[in-house]
Each structure stands twice: as C-alpha cells, then as structure tokens.
Amino acid sequence: MQISSILDKFPRVRLMASPTPIQRLERLEQALGDRRREVAIWVKRDDLMGLGGGGNKLRKLEFLLAQARSEGCDTVIAIGGVQSNFARLTAAACARSGLACELVLAQMVPRIDDLYHKNGNVLLDNLFGARLHVLSTGDDPKQFAESRADEIAASGGRAFIATLGGSTPVGCLGYVDCAFEIAAQSAEMDIAFDRIVIPNGSGGTHAGLAAGMIVTGSSASRVRAHSVVSSRESTMSATADKVNAVLELLSVEKRVEPDELNVSGGQLGDGYGIPTAAMVDAVRTVARSEGLLLDPVYSGKAFAGLLSDIEDGAIPPRSNVLFVMTGGTPALYAYADVFAH
Ligand SMILES: Cc1ncc(COP(=O)(O)O)c(C=O)c1O
Structure with a gap:
C-alpha cells in the first residue's frame, strides 16, 4: 500500500x-x-x-470544504483575527467553490488604525465577496458564529463553522x-x-x-x-x-x-x-x-x-x-x- x-x-x-x-x-x-x-x-x-x-490554509481547506459539502452546507463561517490569512483564503476558496462565506473576525491584536482594519487581508476578504462580522474586544467569536449558523438555518440554509485556523x-x-x-x-x-x-x-x-x-x-x-x-x-x-x-x-x-x-x-x-x-x-x-x-x-x-x-x-x-x-x-x-x- x-x-x-x-x-x-x-x-x-x-x-x-x-x-x-x-x-x-x-x-x-x-x-x-x-x-x-x-x-x-x-x-x-x-x-x-x-x-x-x-498559503498553508489552502491545504486545510481542501479537506474542510469537502467536509462542508458532504454535510450538505451552502455557507462556510470562518473564525479568525482581523488580519486572518485563514479567513482570506476561506473567502477565496468559497468564491471558487460556489459557497457563501461569512467571516467572524475577532480583535486578537491591539490595533485600531485603518491600515490594520481596512488594508491587507481585510481588503481581499471584501474583494472575494465574503460577509464580514468584525467583533468588539471581548466578544466570543465561537458563540457569534454559532448564533449566525442558527440564523442561517432558520432561513433554510446550512452553515459549516470553520474554527480558528482550520486546525x-x-x-x-x-x-x-x-x-x-x-x-x-x-x-x-x-x-x-x-x-x-x-x-x-x-x-x-x-x-x-x-x-x-x-x-x-x-x-x-x-x-x-x-x-x-x-x-x-x-x-x-x-x-x-x-x-x-x-x-x-x-x-x-x-x-x-x-x-x-x-x-x-x-x-x-x-x-x-x-x-x-x-x-x-x-x-x-x-x-x-x-x-x-x-x-x-x-x-x-x-x-x-x-x-x-x-x-x-x-x-x-x-x-x-x-x-x-x-x-x-x-x-x-x-x-x-x-x-x-
Ligand atoms: C501565513 C501563516 N503561516 C502560518 C500559520 C500557522 O499555521 P497554524 O495555525 O496551522 O499553526 C498561519 C495561521 O494562520 C498563517 O496564516
């Protein structure tokens, strides 16, 4: 073998x-x-x-998106920091695969400036058509993602939650x-x-x-x-x-x-x-x-x-x-x- x-x-x-x-x-x-x-x-x-x-997250997403599909999901909710590469690549992979994508972005780095909040990965998340939820300091991203998944289910969809880093x-x-x-x-x-x-x-x-x-x-x-x-x-x-x-x-x-x-x-x-x-x-x-x-x-x-x-x-x-x-x-x-x- x-x-x-x-x-x-x-x-x-x-x-x-x-x-x-x-x-x-x-x-x-x-x-x-x-x-x-x-x-x-x-x-x-x-x-x-x-x-x-x-980047490394695409290797993980090859298996995660297949899991999402096999569970009948039409939306992927990814959790990450504001400048998460995993979030950006989930957005790109969903665009390529015809899945809706929502990103739950937590405040993991003490930065409030525009460069951090609008440029880099955030700019690309938006370009890839993801819906962004930028949380406030102290908000629990997992809880937020779960309540978004419930809302999506209530409107007839099914969401797959990809936890921090896809790990x-x-x-x-x-x-x-x-x-x-x-x-x-x-x-x-x-x-x-x-x-x-x-x-x-x-x-x-x-x-x-x-x-x-x-x-x-x-x-x-x-x-x-x-x-x-x-x-x-x-x-x-x-x-x-x-x-x-x-x-x-x-x-x-x-x-x-x-x-x-x-x-x-x-x-x-x-x-x-x-x-x-x-x-x-x-x-x-x-x-x-x-x-x-x-x-x-x-x-x-x-x-x-x-x-x-x-x-x-x-x-x-x-x-x-x-x-x-x-x-x-x-x-x-x-x-x-x-x-x-
Ligand atoms: C560019 C890059 N390198 C390395 C890592 C670390 O990978 P892991 O989260 O699997 O430890 C990440 C995680 O976000 C990343 O975005």
Missing part, C-alpha cells in the same frame, strides 16, 4: 496545484556569510498555490499530505532534510506535518516550530493533543507526548501579531537577498527563529534545513508602518 493512500478515504476538493516547489536560498546563504555555518537553507513554497494569494483533525490532513509530498521530493532530490521549520499559530500545520512524519516512519521532532501565539509549554501541549487526534483519525496507533515535539517560544516577543526587531530583520534580509516575501506575523518570526537556531547551533552546522513558507504576504500591507524605514 502506498503511504499517501491513507488519505484516500477522506473527501477533498482540489484548490491548489501540488507539489509546491522546493528551492534553495543560495543568495541568502551567501549574504549570511560565516553566520550560515555551512547550513543549506531550502524553502518549500506553500505560498505559491494559485488561489487567493496562496481540526480533518483540516490537519492537508499537512499530513504535505509531509508525504516532502518525503517524495526529498527522495527525488536525494536530499535528506534534517529539520523542517514552520511557524505554529493554531497548531494545525505542525500537527499535520508531525503526524505525517510519524506515518512515513520519521520522527515528529524533525519538525521545528516557532510559536507565534502562545508560550512554548502551552504550544507543545495543545499541539500534541492535535497530533494525537490526527493519528486517531488516520487509525494509526502511535501517540506523542508534548515533550516529543520540537518547539521554540523564543520568537513570540510581546505576543501574537506584535512585531519584533528580529522579525523585521528576517523579512528584510530574505526580501533583499532572494526577492521572497515573508509575512510579519508568522513566517517572518519563524524565519527569525531559523536564523537564530543556525547561529546558536540548535541547527547543527552542515545540516539541510527546509523552511515551509506558509504564506501571509498580504498582511505586510497592514504592517506597512513597521517596514517604512
């Missing part, structure tokens, strides 16, 4: 062309000079997906598939990636990749995640629960403990969506050496973590490191002030 056939029983709508390319960042390696310690830095371009600006076990299957993709590309390229580096927000990308590593006979700790939402400890514990839920869904017996996951909390700074100097530096360095755009909330902080891991030896010299570029570029426009100088 082919390993990838473990996913065949789950319904899926195709939203992206895969596999996404893997590229080596040679100009960045040169720019880092001795700081590089002979580490080869590769990037998997999950931002190049051809729908709605691309349900079904959503995580998208990154199980990505782990299979990486294994196949690695064999084809004849390169063993010692570490696979990602941001951890709601934990679904991490959980799916870690579960996929286990299914392919590799170890969950090969995935190095930089938390951008909560502390190292709570990220490890919440993500381990998700990995185990995904393994259960796949009927795989193995389970992981939180301390088997490889998580750094060192890039969180003052909190979710709050810029750090290291993030700004990473976004600039990668843009100027490679013409590649990271984002200020997720990939910028994770890339800063990758550079710091190389410098302090947490990533050993001469390793092959694969950074998964999870997207999020539209948020740069909501943070234009941070990059102005």
Whole structure:
C-alpha cells in the first residue's frame, strides 16, 4: 500500500496545484556569510498555490470544504483575527467553490488604525465577496458564529463553522499530505532534510506535518516550530493533543507526548501579531537577498527563529534545513508602518 493512500478515504476538493516547489536560498546563504555555518537553507513554497494569494490554509481547506459539502452546507463561517490569512483564503476558496462565506473576525491584536482594519487581508476578504462580522474586544467569536449558523438555518440554509485556523483533525490532513509530498521530493532530490521549520499559530500545520512524519516512519521532532501565539509549554501541549487526534483519525496507533515535539517560544516577543526587531530583520534580509516575501506575523518570526537556531547551533552546522513558507504576504500591507524605514 502506498503511504499517501491513507488519505484516500477522506473527501477533498482540489484548490491548489501540488507539489509546491522546493528551492534553495543560495543568495541568502551567501549574504549570511560565516553566520550560515555551512547550513543549506531550502524553502518549500506553500505560498505559491494559485488561489487567493496562496498559503498553508489552502491545504486545510481542501479537506474542510469537502467536509462542508458532504454535510450538505451552502455557507462556510470562518473564525479568525482581523488580519486572518485563514479567513482570506476561506473567502477565496468559497468564491471558487460556489459557497457563501461569512467571516467572524475577532480583535486578537491591539490595533485600531485603518491600515490594520481596512488594508491587507481585510481588503481581499471584501474583494472575494465574503460577509464580514468584525467583533468588539471581548466578544466570543465561537458563540457569534454559532448564533449566525442558527440564523442561517432558520432561513433554510446550512452553515459549516470553520474554527480558528482550520486546525481540526480533518483540516490537519492537508499537512499530513504535505509531509508525504516532502518525503517524495526529498527522495527525488536525494536530499535528506534534517529539520523542517514552520511557524505554529493554531497548531494545525505542525500537527499535520508531525503526524505525517510519524506515518512515513520519521520522527515528529524533525519538525521545528516557532510559536507565534502562545508560550512554548502551552504550544507543545495543545499541539500534541492535535497530533494525537490526527493519528486517531488516520487509525494509526502511535501517540506523542508534548515533550516529543520540537518547539521554540523564543520568537513570540510581546505576543501574537506584535512585531519584533528580529522579525523585521528576517523579512528584510530574505526580501533583499532572494526577492521572497515573508509575512510579519508568522513566517517572518519563524524565519527569525531559523536564523537564530543556525547561529546558536540548535541547527547543527552542515545540516539541510527546509523552511515551509506558509504564506501571509498580504498582511505586510497592514504592517506597512513597521517596514517604512
Ligand atoms: C501565513 C501563516 N503561516 C502560518 C500559520 C500557522 O499555521 P497554524 O495555525 O496551522 O499553526 C498561519 C495561521 O494562520 C498563517 O496564516
């Protein structure tokens, strides 16, 4: 049996062309000079997906929208922060799939300015035709989404609620598939990636990749995640629960403990969506050496973590490191002030 056939029983709508390319960042390696310690830095371009600006959430949405359809839903309600990439990509995927889309946007970042509330992902949410519900600080987004779903049901429709980040076990299957993709590309390229580096927000990308590593006979700790939402400890514990839920869904017996996951909390700074100097530096360095755009909330902080891991030896010299570029570029426009100088 082919390993990838473990996913065949789950319904899926195709939203992206895969596999996404893997590229080596040679100009960045040169720019880092001795700081590089002979580490080869590769990037998997999950931002190049051809729908709605691309990004990691499309992999989850392939399974989530299929679930919505199989449950007879005509509307998807997605929950996220104001500048949520998941919300934007749900809006794009619904437009493409002929589903109505409503976005419940919570105040997760202390920003009240127009740049944050009108530009970036919010501009695109509107362009994709979604109906936006911007909540006030302290409102409960889950409760709001449930009451909207009741209203839709009362008027004869049926709504599917896609929770924060789309990180349900079904959503995580998208990154199980990505782990299979990486294994196949690695064999084809004849390169063993010692570490696979990602941001951890709601934990679904991490959980799916870690579960996929286990299914392919590799170890969950090969995935190095930089938390951008909560502390190292709570990220490890919440993500381990998700990995185990995904393994259960796949009927795989193995389970992981939180301390088997490889998580750094060192890039969180003052909190979710709050810029750090290291993030700004990473976004600039990668843009100027490679013409590649990271984002200020997720990939910028994770890339800063990758550079710091190389410098302090947490990533050993001469390793092959694969950074998964999870997207999020539209948020740069909501943070234009941070990059102005
Ligand atoms: C661009 C980008 N990268 C990474 C993540 C983190 O993924 P996850 O929520 O699955 O941990 C997100 C989540 O919103 C994202 O938008």
